[in-house]
Amino acid sequence: MKQHPEIEQELKDLGSTLAGVEPVNIFRVPEGYFNSIVHDVLLEVSPTKAIPEGSVPEGYFEGLASAIIEKINQEETADLENIALLPELKNMNRTPVFSLPAAYFDELPEIINSRIKEDALQPFLSENLVFIRNINPYQVPAGYFEHLPKSIIEKVNIGSAAPVIQMSSRRSLFRYTAAAVMAGLLGLAIFSTFNDGRNKQLVADNLDESTMRAAKTIVQKGDFDAVLSSVSDQEIVDYLSNGGEDVNAALVASVAASDNLPDQIDYILDDHTLDNLLDGVITN
């Protein structure tokens, strides 16, 4: 439309709804066209190797990806302009982002062979879906797959580490462990009675952990409201004041803002309505 402003103008004059619409050019592509590209490219790449029906020639898959891309690049300016790709597809990055492990291609012949027999039953995939299968939008942290086997093995060994202890040495092991525990407890007891200030810091750090655990329980049980109702007013006041909140001001503000204000009729029915309302604001 941009090349022919008079056509645009003509549409506007006609009052057509097409006036502002960008024409998206989508032709129908012959059925099976893209499926046959593979075959056609291969013929060009190695014309001497005739492909017998139903089987796949040796070395087929190794060169396939690059052969296709090369072919497409060659023909890009000519044929592909005529094939109506959606504008987005034309500008898309064609380099395959998706990397596959070495063994993958060994299994592929079997997979594709079985697909051939099921082809008739396949729903027709539009050009979009055929093209973007290999374009992977997700990113993986660098080096992830290199480190993964190691971290899994570590986890596996921690889980299954169960050293076999002989019967006789078990008893002495138990003794030594018990002694160590006792010594540890004793040391801890002495340590804590003399090291008050330091202890508070330890407690604070452990608080975080137990808070998190408590929070998890609440989430899993879904009893947020129940726990909230069980909390005392002093706890709330402490919490809010520690957060720098002016509790009294907040209370007054909440009453004024609330939609729980009593209706007119409540005032008539109950003498104490106003008192109750103000009681809620009692700042004690």
Next chain:
Amino acid sequence: MKHFLLIAFLFSGLSFTHAQDNGNPSKRAERIQALYVAYITEQLNLTETEAQKFWPVQKQYDTEVKSVGKNMPELDRQQAVLDIKKKYQGSFSKIIGPERTDEFFRKDIEFRKKLIDQLRKIRQQNHNQRRSGRN
């Protein structure tokens, strides 16, 4: 051996009761803290891995907000808090995305509102009880 065990147990008993005295007020605040964590987790749909990164940052944020002087002129105080929120917006967004960071700031305030509402309810109930006691 037996004497040793006895003494060890005595001492360990001592240390535990000692810890509990100190723990009490902090334990009470802990419940509401747990409620806060639960609330934010649910409202933002935080996953395990997001939570691991999120809470340390939130703790820093919280500490900074609390450290804003309470006696400043009101508008200055509000501005200071707003500046801190903006400062942390980027860090939060990296963990949970910008939309949910927005949600977080909103839910943070929601939670305090819930507490206030609950407080009002309790105070009202208490006063009613006292009144009915009198009658």
Next chain:
Amino acid sequence: MPIGFVILLQLLHAQMTIQPEDRELLDQFRNETTREQAFTKIIKKYQERLYWHIRRMVVSHEDTNDILQNMFIKVWKNLDNFREDSQLFTWLYRIATNESLTHLQQQKKRLAFSLSDDESPLANKIKADEHFDGQKLEWKLQLAIQKLPEKQRAVFNLRYFEEMPYEEMSRVLETSEGALKASYHHAVKKIEDFIKNR
């Protein structure tokens, strides 16, 4: 014609029994001294495929990592029980899919509180990705996939990305081939519609 028949038989045979390479790995695994080595080799061989299969279900890298590692730990504990009457990777895909589906269901339960609108949390996660571009087709496809119910998602992913034959898929998902075909056809339709209309 007879060639085709023979190939078909080979195919079925190939799918039913384990590959020689995998059989070797299994034997090595059963031997105490080479157990860890074999396990490492198995991980290296299948980790990427399994990773992407899981990630397309749960979207985030972190969740995928959790599930993948848990899955392989299960493999370590249960590989002795693997009866070699199917392919190793069929078995692996089954575990990976189950772990992913379980994870998704657990996530659903955790969101009891949320009254969020039509956008599922997974869609939000996709949109929160640093590189998300709603205009790009590959991102639209991911959004479309997340709109599918979990099991249908698995069916679509296995067929479309892994090109898995229905016969194998029925062993992965423990569902009849007919049901899987129908599911896949519906999934393709829904996805095409979604992409066209966004």
